[in-house]
Amino acid sequence: MSRPESQLPPNLYYNQQESVKYTNCNRIINIQTQLSERAIQLLDLNPDECSLVLDIGCGSGISGFYLTQEGVNWVGLDISESMLNVAQQEKTEGELLLCDIGQGFKFRPGVFDAAISISVIQWLCVSFKKSENPYRRCTVFFESLRNCLKNNARAVFQFYPENNEQINMITSAALRAGFSGDIVVDYPNSAKAKKLYLVVQLGGQSSKKTMDIIQGLVEESDEEKVKVIGRQQKKIKKQKKYKKINEKSKLWIMKRKEKQVRLGRKVKKTTKYTGRKRNNLGLFK
């Protein structure tokens, strides 16, 4: 399946149809729920101190649901109006704003205690217009985020980078804006379950200690899975190698001819008529 990022800009991709599909699909909800739970765990909120969280790319409010459960107020930004309308219908307990994070956003400085973002910031790395420069959009985003977060605030971004360049682009933009932090990889050995979280903190030295503690989750049976995949792939390769060639097809004829030449025998010249099917004129039976 091709990535949604390579198809359409996000405000057009998540149209009404896609938004309804997205919010009614159990598989997506399950994945989003797991990601949100893990991201909130990584945020390590202190419910006594924390009261305002920024949800970047809140969509239909799946991650917001968990924030509400944690007892914090949240403000959600998203570029897709249809997704926000769905969230509005579901009566999510958060504030919704239609906003393009690549253009930046302005809140009163230092009001937010934390920020969270699920499967969003890879969208910053692709551009659909000539005027949009992905690197600039990343920097603008992280700078406006820095302005509205309080000191020592933490932000967790779960994202799906397409390649290493995108990871570099995002992390360097974050570093330039004054964040420090690292990428946490969950299930690194599995191609499917592998998830990346960029965990960053504003301001400082105290952040380093906490960063060391964070470790990616590893599934115990990961290695076994990999082995199984390896065996299956071998089997598929074998099958490809000995794929049966249809008798009297062009490929079959060419192979036989090659063999005859290798054995030093004379063969007819290969022309455009070789292996072509004859019209049945009723002359041959």
Add this chain to the structure above:
Amino acid sequence: MRLLVHNLLMCNKCDKNNYPLKIEVNKSVIMELEFKKDAILKLIPKLDFEVLSNTVRELGFKQFPKQIPPNVEQDLAFLKDLHRVLFETHIMDGQLTCPNPSCKRNYPITNGIPNMILTEDEQ
């Protein structure tokens, strides 16, 4: 949109004098929500209370206090008012306007969602 966001939001286009945005309400709805004292007390330090109070008065709730009363934790009537203003009043239709006279950018609110997206030449 609720007034909590209005209390945080600044004009996206300009850099100076862009807070608070002027608010124009065409339609608002009150949705009942459970009253939680702790949640509100936690939120009070985050608020710019002067701005909130001015906005609430402009919108027609004249009795709203100008300053936070001294015994907030005991003042249940005030907290209930604040709860109604912050959590239960939803502005469904209207617009926000930048207060900066050289900007005056309008941000329409439709279906309760303010549109903060700028056009290309405004970035």
